[in-house]
Amino acid sequence: MAISERSRAFLDSVLNPGSVAVLGASDNPSRIGGRPLSYILEAGFQGPVYPVNPNRPTVQGLTAYPSIDAVPGPVDFVIVALPAAQVIEAVEACAAKGVKACVIFSSGFAEMGEAGAAAQGQLGEIARRTGMRLLGPNCLGVFNAANGLFATFTTTLDRGIPKPGHIGMVSQSGAYGSHLYYLCRLKGLGVRSWITTGNECDVSVAEGLLALAEDDHTETIIAYAEGVTDGPLLMQAFETARRNGKPVAFMKVGRSAVGAEAASSHTAALAGADRVYDTVFRQFGVHRARTTEELIDIAYATTKKVYPAGHSLGLVTISGGAGVLMADAASDQGFEVPPLPEPAQAKLKALLPYASPRNPVDITAQAFNQMDLVSRNMEIMLGEGGYDAVLAFFTSVAGSTLAEPLRAAMREGIRGFEDRLIALSIIAPEAVVKAYESDGMLVFEDPTRALVALRALCRFGESFARRDERPAVEPAAGRLPAEALDERRSKAILEAAGLPVLADRLAADAEAAVAAAGALGYPVVLKIVSPDILHKTEVGGIRVGLGDAEAVRRGFAEILESVRAKRPEARIEGVMVVPMAGGGVETILGVQRDPVFGPVVLFGLGGIFTEVLEDVSLRVAPFGREEALRMIHEIRGVKLLQGARGAPPADIGALADALVALGRFAAAHAGDLETCELNPLLVRPEGQGCVALDALLVGRSPAAE
Amino acid sequence: MAISERSRAFLDSVLNPGSVAVLGASDNPSRIGGRPLSYILEAGFQGPVYPVNPNRPTVQGLTAYPSIDAVPGPVDFVIVALPAAQVIEAVEACAAKGVKACVIFSSGFAEMGEAGAAAQGQLGEIARRTGMRLLGPNCLGVFNAANGLFATFTTTLDRGIPKPGHIGMVSQSGAYGSHLYYLCRLKGLGVRSWITTGNECDVSVAEGLLALAEDDHTETIIAYAEGVTDGPLLMQAFETARRNGKPVAFMKVGRSAVGAEAASSHTAALAGADRVYDTVFRQFGVHRARTTEELIDIAYATTKKVYPAGHSLGLVTISGGAGVLMADAASDQGFEVPPLPEPAQAKLKALLPYASPRNPVDITAQAFNQMDLVSRNMEIMLGEGGYDAVLAFFTSVAGSTLAEPLRAAMREGIRGFEDRLIALSIIAPEAVVKAYESDGMLVFEDPTRALVALRALCRFGESFARRDERPAVEPAAGRLPAEALDERRSKAILEAAGLPVLADRLAADAEAAVAAAGALGYPVVLKIVSPDILHKTEVGGIRVGLGDAEAVRRGFAEILESVRAKRPEARIEGVMVVPMAGGGVETILGVQRDPVFGPVVLFGLGGIFTEVLEDVSLRVAPFGREEALRMIHEIRGVKLLQGARGAPPADIGALADALVALGRFAAAHAGDLETCELNPLLVRPEGQGCVALDALLVGRSPAAE
Known part of the structure; x- marks a missing residue:
């Protein structure tokens, strides 16, 4: 299941091109053809950058060229910011120039009716014919924060050029992809690669995801899609990510009837049954996010890079009430919340007689007067409780008189347990949060959100640890007949495939049926066998519970009589004799x-x-x-x-x-x-x-x- | 279903006392007996305040008294901040003084084992005997922000004395109640009354809730409980709130097995089946919150005081992807998302040819260049779409160049639709959020959270509009026998209660059975009738499908033979004859x-x-x-x-x-x-x-x- 040449080419040329040209380059950095150029220049992209504009000698201070073939050197990657009508010709010219990949911003294709769809089909054909990869049309572009390639016109980058981080993002929707990027930025999460696929004339979300799964620098993958056309490629991408230990959190919308309808009016993507998407995500260890917050929370939690293969949870609280609430939420998420071992409980009880030491462990607000309680408690829970994850609820941690001592106590208590997930549910100023994070703790305000994210991480760990890979199955040598097969033929084929089917004998006449029944053992069932009859009950073609030879003879006759009366034209091959089966x-x-x-x-x-x-x-x-x-x-x-x-x-x-x-x-x-x-x-x-x-x-x- | 005298007394004396005393008053405002005094003085409580402390002439600048009976004037309300051992005597003295209510901070009662439980029982007995109401013990107290009564030692008030608002809060857990209060404060929500009930020797969460439901100044009620002892009172409180048009959002924890166990170790509250709580909440139109965030979100959304009786939803978006996501989330929440009427869609299409005008309505990022699109769109959706609620997604609204024009456009678009719920999903600075809120819009970051809250408000509206009140049922005149009744007697009693039961006849012998069968019509069923036999099948006491007189005679004999063999001691009253029933x-x-x-x-x-x-x-x-x-x-x-x-x-x-x-x-x-x-x-x-x-x-x- 190695990545294909085409996907490899996409990855290299789209995310790591040596040179870039912009078709429709504009001097105005707020226009669609000016924005990417301005971002690329600001970010300091290392290779040559060629604005293409037949009407200007320079664009944003760079020499401009009248057309792509007028550009002096080779061009790896082209940004197409032209009106829809000019796109096909321009893309053909790019292919002729030897360009490896283009991103097409232009709208006016499949989203605008039949003529647009036909034009988009031509783009796909060019990509297949020439091997040049195409992103879009009708997309917001792509960026790689590591090399300064900001081939996008999203206004979200106006708030500052991204710093690279551990996240790779791929989204069909440009606006929602920008929104997700912005939320990551607000949360302090670095997005390294960002790919929007728009109408997907060539490169799809699946292929973008595969590229990120293969990319050594991407550690966490976030994806958004309304519909996927290439299921097998998506599954390959998921399996690649899993093998490489990269969590994938996926927002697949169109779950509901009204959502699916909105999606199909929005893009022209294939629907596919939502239940099957659900199945695929579960089967390949992908987290299907239901809310945007959840998606970002999980991306945040992956910064710790800890993916336990188990899911036992320790809960610490200074409020008994919050402890119960967290226990409920943990149970909703499928966590196990086993009690601390008795000796560990005794130790905690010795430290604080009125603590509830079971799990949730309620160390009460006394913890704030006696910080060694916090460190000893964490040490005992992680060491003797052995929990995969611990969530501690401390309500508000404002003011340095509390924040710093608590931080020191936590740091001491979790030392040596870097393989566990440690999270706090606190309300605290950003500086306090950053300080705790720098000590390896995850910080959430709401405990339920913390538990959703922690459980997702444990599920990733469980999926990464699985050895039960998909079996390799070769296509069958022979084809199945292109028709509905009767019961006997169906059973024979399935039996040959290793499935257990009830033994049967075909009898051409009543005496053969009696002999077969004797061999199989009474009581038996008789069923008509005819290639023309699939619903045997409707024609009186079944007799059950026949206990002796006489009953079989009578049943045989009754079946033939009934079938001949109801379906005189049916070809009758005989009557099947099968043992009565029950008890199960x-x-x-x-x-x-x-x-x-x-x-x-x-x-x-x-x-x-x-x-x-x-x-x-x-x-x-x-x-x-x-x-x-x-x-x-x-x-x-x-x-x-x-x-x-x-x-x-x-x-x-x-x-x-x-x-x-x-x-x-x-x-x-x-x-x-x-x-x-x-x-x-x-x-x-x-x-x-x-x-x-x-x-x-x-x-x-x-x-x- | 009027409020009882006792509940009325609780409401008046706890939330609106004329005078207050503090037993165990301390000069140190950070101690348990100093904190409430300090808060009360800071808040400017209007009536007399009496510190009681035998060891000091003054406390926090006020004259101190050696005991409650030494206080010169009448005392309505007493804060008991004494060690557990001194509480009972002090409370007796309060009752003797004519105090109307006490709040008992002291811990060391039912939560600390049998002796504590016994002492707590004595407190309850004093309350019942004297009519003086008791809150606690082991509680964080109570406050009324409107009159400056801050009878609590929660440290959360250190961050500033609350300003009164529309919310009343009642919580068994003090720490979690403080946390909730603090979250409201951060969100800018005013909490008027705050009641924590702790161990509930007298006043329960149910009674606190009833008081708030009756209180004219409380508009929204938030509650937290681990367990409730007085179900009927709780239902009365819910029904009162519903009749008074007050939404109740309730966090009942202990839903899961591990949560219930944590709750029972934390307080000694009665469990009660969680499914029944769920039922009660649903039946009385109470929102059961599953997360703290949800609870606060809903409290926030009630600030608009709009509770539509329907649940049709309009969705507006500048990102098609976000539109699909919202449609899915709306569907999860049980919203209807009907399309705009065709003429309205045509109007939108005329305004912006590439808009998706159905619902979700995608007005694209073009909206930001053409703000009249926003106002016209809102106007059309509310006027012609007639939606009960509209949620609009605009992603980030930072910077006044966007925030102010968008605000003006929204304000214009929603004018005249003050009876609808209008919410925005935006990321914006606090000042921008406040400005939008002041124009009657609810603001959420995450669209899914917005939809959860909006749906809760529509459910409140549906519940408020219900005319289907609980029937008034008088207790039955006669008692049921205190035993298991046989089928005939059970059926007769239920039939008298108006339930449809299958006609039957009792037959003493086979011929009577035949006559009965003739009257009822064949086929019939025979069943043994004996006060000693409840499980008739086990003793061969039933024969079904008897098609004629002969079959009835045989069946009668077989039943008697089988029953006499298997249960020779059973008293046999006869055999019931009932028609065979089927078809349903x-x-x-x-x-x-x-x-x-x-x-x-x-x-x-x-x-x-x-x-x-x-x-x-x-x-x-x-x-x-x-x-x-x-x-x-x-x-x-x-x-x-x-x-x-x-x-x-x-x-x-x-x-x-x-x-x-x-x-x-x-x-x-x-x-x-x-x-x-x-x-x-x-x-x-x-x-x-x-x-x-x-x-x-x-x-x-x-x-x-």
């Missing part, structure tokens, strides 16, 4: 195609659970066994598998194996599988496996691709 | 006792829905029909009642009537009903009503009360 939990396994991410495996309990309660979990295929187990435990109805209402626990391990096999099958047939359903798949008690009682496969015609 | 959705209705709030009605779909998925909704009894309908629509499985999977819609109206009847019955028997269950209650297709097929009532012995 009925589940449903399925595969659906997502337009963005490809085959997605679905799991649920079937019936009303799936149809009415929509209690299903999804995973993009393929996936490993640990992922399958997480998938099973995600549904609300999992209790039924764990042995609710007096039933024995079901064989969840066998179910996980079946899900993995189905994921591999779906991935191998990504191109030619339309849908697939095993319904029901009966999960038997532990140790007894699971088995599909019925199955339906639908192949996909090559024309549909 | 099976539900379960129940009543459970909550230790805090009394009888709670439960509704669900029964079976796995109730047991495995816990898909039930609750309401405290009694309640009206609208509330019953809300209760039905709260469960996830409601789709099954609305006609999922091809079934006809069920008679939800009849179901609501049954729930109301059950609520009235439960309320009338609040003292003598232990539990009750109608399981199943079959809800038939629309217009055909519902009927309980089985029922079980358990009466409560008077000793258990």
Whole structure:
């Protein structure tokens, strides 16, 4: 899964070009063609900078050239700040000049109707034909704070040229991307690379993200998108970031119906089911942010670069009430809040008899009169409690008489525990906050926000620590037939793919059915087999619970009679004989195609659970066994598998194996599988496996691709 | 539901006393007995203030008295800042002096084990015996910013004496209450009354809340509690606040298992099921805050005093991306985001051809170059869109060149729409924020936080507008038997209470059963009737689907044989004959006792829905029909009642009537009903009503009360 040549070229040419030209360069630094030039000059970009403007001899003090081909030296990167009508010709000229990448600010493309979309299609075609990479059109640009390349006209930079930091940001929306950058700046977070992709005629958010995941200087990635077109590339980017230990926090909007509609009127991006995005983020360890604050809080928390692989939390408070509130919020976030070991509790009790030493540890406002209480307490919680993260609530820490002694006490208490997340919930002036931060503590005002961010960091750590990588699946050698397959053929194909299906025999006449039943064991079920009949119940094509030879003979005759009456034209291949199966939990396994991410495996309990309660979990295929187990435990109805209402626990391990096999099958047939359903798949008690009682496969015609 | 004499006395004496004494008054203003005196003097409390200290002639410049009875004039209110051991004697002396209320700062009571709890019990007994009201012990005190009564030792007031405002606050936790107060202060919100209740030997959070709900000067109420002991009083307080149009935002902690445990170790408050608290808040229109920020945001938003009874939302943005994000967040909050009417969209399109005029309305950054766009857009959205609330996202509004023109444009656009909620999501300096606020706009940085607060205000408005008040239910004249009642007796009692139950006949012998079956119509069900048998299935006491006289005779004999074999000692009253009922959705209705709030009605779909998925909704009894309908629509499985999977819609109206009847019955028997269950209650297709097929009532012995 190495990065492609094209992506590498994008990364090098867009973020680290040797030379830059500006088409439509303006002398006025507040105009769209003047602003980037002015920023680049102010930031001191090291390579040659060429303004291109046929109407002026100089622009902002530099020699101007009438066209890109008139520029004397080679040009790596071009900023296109021209009216839409001039863009295609200009971009062709750039390609002819050997330019490696352009960013196109111009609007008036796909967002403006069909003619614009056609022009944008031409831009994409130029990029594919020439290998020159294109960012935009209709985007706010890109910057690299490390080398002074500020190829953007966002007014947000008017408040000062950014200093490089650990964050890389990629956003479809320019205005929202600027807003995010500005929030980072206010929070003191350095953004190194900033990429807005706009209409994405060539470079997408996924590719921008992949570039940042590969970039050695980027440590944290923040992304915003309304829709993604290249799901596989996005997953590659996520997996690359995970392997490189880089947290990704993603704001994917259009979650709601009204939001999705607003998104589609705003850009022309493909929708894709929001549930599938949710699944992909979860599956690849990406944090899906729901609010902008949360996104920035998490970016802030990553400055510590500590990602515990566990999620046990210690809570310290000077207010019992705040302790309870934090315990609730920690529980909401899925933290474990285990009590301190008894000996540690005894030590705390000895220090302060009226402390609550369990966890939350309430050291009361007495802590402020007795600062060694704070340091000893932190030491005990981190050392003996062994918590992955500790959050301490001290309410207001204003005034140096409190702030400095508390800081010294905290510093002493956390020394030697640099591998833990230490956060404070305090209200304090900025200088105090900075001082605490410089000692390795994260500072939040609101404790709930602190816990959301800390939990995200622990989830990153858990994801980084995972060894359960996606299996490599080769495309299948043969194609599935491009049609709906009957139960027997569907089961045979799935059985060959390693899925457990109920044994069956095909009987051409009643006596063959009796013989088959005798071999399989009574009671049995008879089902009509016909390529023309998919819904067997509707035509009276099923008889269940047949307990002896006579019942089988009668059932066989009844089925044929009914089917011939109701569907006289149907081709009948015979009647299937299968054993009656029962004693287990009925589940449903399925595969659906997502337009963005490809085959997605679905799991649920079937019936009303799936149809009415929509209690299903999804995973993009393929996936490993640990992922399958997480998938099973995600549904609300999992209790039924764990042995609710007096039933024995079901064989969840066998179910996980079946899900993995189905994921591999779906991935191998990504191109030619339309849908697939095993319904029901009966999960038997532990140790007894699971088995599909019925199955339906639908192949996909090559024309549909 | 008028306020009681005792509560009135509390309100008058605690918040508006004519004179104040301080027991344990100290010269040192940083000590617990010095701090309130110093605050009161600084704030200029108008009545006489008497320090009591046997060891000093003066305290903080005032004449000190050796004991409370040595004080020359009458004393309304006393601050007790004494060691725990001296409290009881002092409080007795206060009562003898005719003091109306005391606040007891002292710790060392119920929070410190059994001896402390006993002493606290004595304090409660003094309050009940003498009528003198007691706040605390172990509390941080109380203040009324309007009259200078600062009977508290919270250090938070060191940062300045509060100015009165519209907020009343009541908190069990002193430290967290101080923290909340401080956050209000930072946000510029005035807190008029602040009450901390600590261990609650007499005055509880509920009573404090009731006082604030009655207080003419309090407009918004914020509360914090870990546990409530007097549920009915709390509900009275909520209902009073609702009737008086006062929003209540409540932080009830101990939601999670670990939080509840921390709460019980912190105070000795009764737990009460958290789901029931949730229910009570929802039922009485109280906003349950999950985070401190949310609590303060909502308090802030109430400064506008606009509570729309609807919840349609208009969204304005200069960034399409932010528009989508807000649409998602609005959807999460349950806002409707309907599109602007077509003519209004056409007007906007004429103003700015590349605007997205639907809703969210994207007026793009062009708005900043063309401010009339902002005012015309607001005018159109409020006038023609008719939205209850509008949120506008302008990202950063720094610098007066932007802030002032935008403010003027907004002011013009919203003129005449003072009944709507207008909020901005902007990043701006405090002075800019204040200026916008002074023009009637709410200002938030984060749009999601704005939407949470706006939605809370709309919910308040919806609750204020409700006419569906709780029915008044008199206690029932007769007591239920203090035992588990068999199905026939249970059904008879419930039928008398107006609940639909399946007709039945009691048959003493087989021929009587046949006659009954003939009268009721075949097929029928037979069930054993015995006061000693509650679980009829276990003893073979039920036969279903009996289609003719012969089957009834055989069934009768089989039941008697089986029951006599399995439970030879059981008294048999006969066999019930009931018609076979089917064709509808099976539900379960129940009543459970909550230790805090009394009888709670439960509704669900029964079976796995109730047991495995816990898909039930609750309401405290009694309640009206609208509330019953809300209760039905709260469960996830409601789709099954609305006609999922091809079934006809069920008679939800009849179901609501049954729930109301059950609520009235439960309320009338609040003292003598232990539990009750109608399981199943079959809800038939629309217009055909519902009927309980089985029922079980358990009466409560008077000793258990």
